[in-house]
Amino acid sequence: MPPQEAVAVSAPGKVLFAGGFLVLDRRHTGLVFGLDARIHVHVKPWLEGPTTSTGSAILVQSPQFRDASWFYEITETKAHDHVAVGVRQVQDQPEYTQNANKFVETTLLYTLTYLAHVSKGVRASLKVTILADDDYYSQSTESPKPAAASQSNFSSFGVKLSDAHKTGLGSSAALVTSLVSALLAFHTTEFGTESALPHRTIHNLAQAAHCAAQGKVGSGFDVAAAVYGSSLYRRFTPTILEAVGEPTTPGFSERLHRCVDDLELDRKWDVEVASQAVQIPESLLLVMCDVDCGSETPGMVRKVLQWRKDKAEEADLLWNALQQGTNELCQELQRLAQSEGIEVDGFNGLADIILTIRSLVREMSAKSRVPVEPAVITELLDFCTSLPGVVGGVAPGAGGYDAVALLVKNDGDTVQVLRERLDGWKSRDDTGAQIGHVKLLGVKQEKGGVRMEETGRYAGWV
Numbered sequence: 001m002p003p004q005e006a007v008a009v010s011a012p013g014k015v016l017f018a019g020g021f022l023v024l025d026r027r028h029t030g031l032v033f034g035l036d037a038r039i040h041v042h043v044k045p046w047l048e049g050p051t052t053s054t055g056s057a058i059l060v061q062s063p064q065f066r067d068a069s070w071f072y073e074i075t076e077t078k079a080h081d082h083v084a085v086g087v088r089q090v091q092d093q094p095e096y097t098q099n100a101n102k103f104v105e106t107t108l109l110y111t112l113t114y115l116a117h118v119s120k121g122v123r124a125s126l127k128v129t130i131l132a133d134d135d136y137y138s139q140s141t142e143s144p145k146p147a148a149a150s151q152s153n154f155s156s157f158g159v160k161l162s163d164a165h166k167t168g169l170g171s172s173a174a175l176v177t178s179l180v181s182a183l184l185a186f187h188t189t190e191f192g193t194e195s196a197l198p199h200r201t202i203h204n205l206a207q208a209a210h211c212a213a214q215g216k217v218g219s220g221f222d223v224a225a226a227v228y229g230s231s232l233y234r235r236f237t238p239t240i241l242e243a244v245g246e247p248t249t250p251g252f253s254e255r256l257h258r259c260v261d262d263l264e265l266d267r268k269w270d271v272e273v274a275s276q277a278v279q280i281p282e283s284l285l286l287v288m289c290d291v292d293c294g295s296e297t298p299g300m301v302r303k304v305l306q307w308r309k310d311k312a313e314e315a316d317l318l319w320n321a322l323q324q325g326t327n328e329l330c331q332e333l334q335r336l337a338q339s340e341g342i343e344v345d346g347f348n349g350l351a352d353i354i355l356t357i358r359s360l361v362r363e364m365s366a367k368s369r370v371p372v373e374p375a376v377i378t379e380l381l382d383f384c385t386s387l388p389g390v391v392g393g394v395a396p397g398a399g400g401y402d403a404v405a406l407l408v409k410n411d412g413d414t415v416q417v418l419r420e421r422l423d424g425w426k427s428r429d430d431t432g433a434q435i436g437h438v439k440l441l442g443v444k445q446e447k448g449g450v451r452m453e454e455t456g457r458y459a460g461w462v
């Protein structure tokens, strides 16, 4: 077992700019941008930790939040060629959080099981620290930081994690990806700070853990973006993960290992992550706006998929047209990036493609009766698009009332004007939904995916 020192890893957030819902189907793709808002995970040996009845323990802390430190006892039982790892949260000690953190617990279980199976041994007494960049949550960040951390880039959010208002950048996918990567890096000498992380292993394991934690197999675009950054994403066939089964059933470690290492000949990983297909020219900036709106949109995915089942023909026509929009969007962004500096016809082509995509999305909204681009958001997007320098924008991901993503000229003025004009923005649609506040987030598009970080930058937090 290698004598390990601390390691740190970060993974980016995401925004699905085009292909929401379609990306659930392997026949289609989604355009996802990675963001420069990252979730960081630092892992070090926990020498001062308490002993447990099993002798090994993991403390996971999220020190930016109140009451966010989860204490786990780890067990490892070997039988024949299988190994069963147990991760049990200790909930009867007042200094640790009593509520479960499903994403953390499941990721520990999956990654430690994988490591135990491939004979890396579980180095159990660990202290794991999670740190998130500001834009994942939209509450004020005015609380004081720990004294020793006053020079760092991280904020204390001053609230419990469950009370934080998420901005939808995919915190769970970035967290799971970072945690998987940091645990693998900690247990494997091959990935020093300089060397490359094993992206395929991380991707497959993170998809497995993320799906298990959320209790369903989604498209996985958020995990792919956390691992690989911006890409044109085609999902994997769901049975690849469904075959792994429950952690409580015999043979789980073997099935997980065969899935993660892609050894199942009849269930090979078929995910396609085309990073090279996505570029944003230097002359454009991605701007994300968090929209403070009272409306809830439960069950959107279920309702859209039901409409697609009921009205297969009209849905196929619409989805094929939307797919064409996504392809054209990628091609136009690439064309603009490659002709940077010599461009004469500006962003009109791009603006038209975005408008076409939006009108198809509104048609889907009307036909499925799901507010993917609801009227209040239409009004907001039209207003933004009318401002100088704003090329266009969409309701990203599943759409709804929470956010808009814009492409604007990267000239300094545009963002400034946008910020001023959105200050105090109010609107109301005929369903009664009302936008109270539109906040520009500080995030930018960033191509890169998961990466090792210098451990020194977390001083005061870990």
Ligand SMILES: Nc1ncnc2c1ncn2[C@@H]1O[C@H](COP(=O)(O)OP(=O)(O)OP(=O)(O)O)[C@@H](O)[C@H]1O
Pocket (backbone or CB within 6 Å): 062, 101, 102, 103, 104, 130, 131, 132, 161, 166, 167, 168, 169, 170, 171, 172, 173, 175, 222
């Ligand atoms: N900083 C953090 N520390 C610990 N756990 C976190 C942290 N951020 C997120 N999580 C975990 O991720 C969960 C939130 O995941 P969820 O999928 O609901 O949100 P999201 O991924 O940010 O949302 P979206 O998919 O809309 O972008 C939390 O309940 C917690 O388990």
Ligand SMILES: C[C@@](O)(CCOP(=O)(O)O)CC(=O)O
Pocket (backbone or CB within 6 Å): 015, 016, 019, 020, 021, 022, 023, 024, 168, 218, 219, 220, 221, 301, 396, 397, 398, 399
């Ligand atoms: C509707 C869907 O296609 C996108 C959801 O994206 P977001 O969570 O709203 O960013 C669901 C999925 O792909 O898992």
